[in-house]
Amino acid sequence: MNTICGIDCSGCGMKEHCKGCAETGGRPLGGVCISAACYQAGGESNLAAYKARLMAEFNGLGIADMLPVTTLCPLCGAYVNLEYPLPNGEKIKLLDDAKIYLGYQLEKTNSSRCYGLVADDTHLLVCEYGCNGADPEIVVYKRR
Numbered sequence: 001m002n003t004i005c006g007i008d009c010s011g012c013g014m015k016e017h018c019k020g021c022a023e024t025g026g027r028p029l030g031g032v033c034i035s036a037a038c039y040q041a042g043g044e045s046n047l048a049a050y051k052a053r054l055m056a057e058f059n060g061l062g063i064a065d066m067l068p069v070t071t072l073c074p075l076c077g078a079y080v081n082l083e084y085p086l087p088n089g090e091k092i093k094l095l096d097d098a099k100i101y102l103g104y105q106l107e108k109t110n111s112s113r114c115y116g117l118v119a120d121d122t123h124l125l126v127c128e129y130g131c132n133g134a135d136p137e138i139v140v141y142k143r144r
Contacts (some may be wrong), residue, residue, distance in 0.1 A: 005039040005047060007074060014076050031098030034120045035074045054102060054119050061126065061140055065109040069117060072102040080118050082127065082136040094125060094141060115139070 002022035003009055012018070014029060021028045026036030038047040051072045058069040080103060081095040095101065095118065103118035108128060116136075118125045124144050129136040 004033075004036040005044075007035065012076065014078065029076065029078070029098045029100065031077065031096050031100070032120075033074065033100035034102050035100065037121075051102060054124075057124060057144075058117055058119075058126065063115070063126065063139065065111070066115050066126070067106050067109065069104060069106065072104050072117075072119075074100050075103045075118060076100055080116060082116070082129065082133050084127070084136050084138050094123075094138075119144070 002020065004021050004026050009015070009018070009021070009028075018028045019030075021033060021036055026033045026040060034050075035047060038050045054072055055069045076097075077095045077099040078097040080101065081093050081097050083091040083093055085091055099120065101118045101120050103116065106115045106117065108115055113128050113130050116125075116127045116129060116133075118127075122144055124140065124142050125138070126140040127136050128139050
């Protein structure tokens, strides 16, 4: 399967649902792939610059026990769209399962929990969770 940005998608667990990146103009699962959109707008250098800006934004949040963000990779919304508990007991999902975001998982220092980082053109999310996404909590969710 051909991709727009050149990434190797052979290890993706969503292959059976994927309609192909190049074949769909950067919407392989129905939603926008931020990597493809950046690449279409200005090539590899544009994607690299976009990732650098996102990493600087994540690192600028000043989360004390979060290691510096040094890389971002494409993440399928269906994999990273956790249900977060609200104070009233309801649960909410903040992401779109069909989109492909840029993000990463970082270990939380001195903890068995992790930070999940996800971003696109409109939102930036940092959450904290346990093993396999258990007990997720929103740390930062903001419009960009």
